[in-house]
Amino acid sequence: MTAVQAEQGVLAGDPRMLIDGELVQTAGGATFDVVHPASEQVAGQAADGTVDDMGRAVAAARRAFDETDWSRDLDFRVHCLTQLHEALERNKEHLRRVLITEVGCPVSVTGSQIESPIEEVKHWTEHGRKFEYLVDNGVHDTPLGPARRKLHYEAVGVVGAITPWNVPFYLNIAETVPALIAGNTVVLKPAQLTPWSGSEYGRIVAEETDIPAGVFNVVTSNANEVGAALSADPRVDMITFTGSTATGRAILAAGASTVKKTLLELGGKSAHIVLDDADFSASLPLAAMMACVMSGQSCILPSRILLPRSRYEEGLAILKASMENFPVGDPWTPGVMQGPQISETQRQKVLGLIQSGIDSGARLITGGGVPENLPVGYFTQPTLLADVDPDSQIAQEEIFGPVLTVTPYDDDDHAVAIANNSIYGLSGEVSSADVDRAFAVATRMRTGNVTINAKSHFGIDSPFGGTKQSGLGYRNGAEGFKEYLAIKTIGMPE
Incomplete structure (x- = not known):
């Protein structure tokens, strides 16, 4: 242990990625340095994932959505995310040290970045459990006679989440847990400067929950093209991103060829x-x-x-x-x-x-x-x-x-x-x-x-989203949860 580690509590995070239920290194074992911004010292390494790694993660998420009951078994999702909440509680001091190491966030103000997102897991689990996924929209007159219409809220599919470095653990949770409880499968690409807030999340999912292989994946990388590959992959149904407006424009363009649903929280100048x-x-x-x-x-x-x-x-x-x-x-x-x-x-x-x-x-x-x-x-x-x-x-x-x-x-x-x-x-x-x-x-x-x-x-109970070039869509509130759902209108005999 270095002097910095002993005196300041610097703590290296998990250097592995979570792909298809396994904690793995990239092919060849390539890594990149994570620097503690308060000391300018290298605190450890993270796996330097490749475009091929991202492709494997997306394939796993696609298979898990298409071939398992994850999207249809709400009780099991509630069980798994309840486990996740409990596991994060057990690991929160470890996560706090990782956060301070990566971001330099003062320990005095880490509550909003550690305790708050952990409580959000509990909130979204309960919200997803109580949500009405089938709504009767009443009987309507049609040229062929009365028809009853029902609205079925169902998971969008594979969600790619690309998160920033300023509040990494909070946004890793905010962009993935509502998606998971709604029945989606997820591939998380954490920011290059804060990979451990993602890889530790993946480790906890793999080691301390029953979330099935492929449902949740984490790919860390120091290469911009890895995130770009996630945005452009036709097997991904939705991208959720928080970060700069410039990157948001690129993500929107990358998903245009497949008309991918895109949720963007971008820059501000309030x-x-x-x-x-x-x-x-x-x-x-x-x-x-x-x-x-x-x-x-x-x-x-x-x-x-x-x-x-x-x-x-x-x-x-x-x-x-x-x-x-x-x-x-x-x-x-x-x-x-x-x-x-x-x-x-x-x-x-x-x-x-x-x-x-x-x-x-x-x-x-x-x-x-x-x-x-x-x-x-x-x-x-x-x-x-x-x-x-x-x-x-x-x-x-x-x-x-x-x-x-x-x-x-x-x-x-x-x-x-x-x-x-x-x-x-x-x-x-x-x-x-x-x-x-x-x-x-x-x-x-x-x-x-x-x-x-x-x-x-x-x-968490109120919708949050931007106008103009500050974003598309909403986080938080009922509106934020519905972003991760598609609405199917079903017409049927009354």
Whole structure:
């Protein structure tokens, strides 16, 4: 065990893939390094799967869907996913250490990435158990006489899930468990930077549940073409993906030739409209925290703060103090709330966008570089940029770092226009002492989700999805579950 492992709890994940019920290496045993972003040290290896490995996984999933009773035996699915929930509970501290090792997520804020998804397994299992898969739609007049119509909800088939690195275990669960309880078979392709959150999931399925061979598969790889092969494979009926809009476009194109069902949660550039009657002392420190708590690596982060000109400097002062006092450091240290960026590449992207903002006329209020006290690890200072041009790169491009941009506005109409000046429409926020006024503003924002006065829109019981180039379809809620089902309308004698 290295000094890093002994002192910080770094833990290597399972280096194998799960294909057709077996935990395997790729042919030839090729692997790739997994780096701990807080130390810049290699923590271990993951299997570097190939296009052939992906083909075997898809074939297994296709066979399991077509030739077994998985899609028809709800009681057995409930049994297996109840086992999965119990197994994840037993393994959660192990999973937590793997998550911190891969992502650099501070231990203090891992609850939303470990406990929450484990509880989601229980939620979806119960939701799937209670769901009405056959609905009587009544008797209808037809030219040939009365006909009763029934709606049969049935599994889509083979689902390919491609997940990102920012909240890997959570999204691995969110994109696969509803699909499984709905009766689909699944092939999971985890992100290249966080393969272990997928391979550990596969290990637990193989070793601690009765989920049959081929029903759930995990292929890890450091090659982009492996995920592309999953998207294009005609044996796959549906792709679910969370990640960048650029990759989402490529996935949509890859599935076009087979008219594959595609569920996409893509990029965001969310605006937080702080109205002139808002309690700045309550709303702005929370806005600063949200920018930093996941190192800014969140798709729903309201990274564009819109402040009224009448209170502009007051708001900047509060944001500056909050960001300068935010606890940044070693993710293994309790109390730390912001860890490193996922990689040096990502940190350089963030720093480059900050400089782009300055070059375009933005005023650097605080941050903008690397913390002097953290020379090792991919850390970035919490950064506040003021006077940001709404049309500039820093205001238009998703940063995925601990950066807030601030732009002044004149009135409510002006604020809404600035907020809607984006190709994205994933999330947004409004703060005001007048809830009715805030609601009126929220309904004018072209985005799939809006939070008013910190009352979060996000939850497993409510649909979550984006407008414009932020995605297609929904996760969560009854609408999210139905994404993994096809509706068959059956006409029959009354």
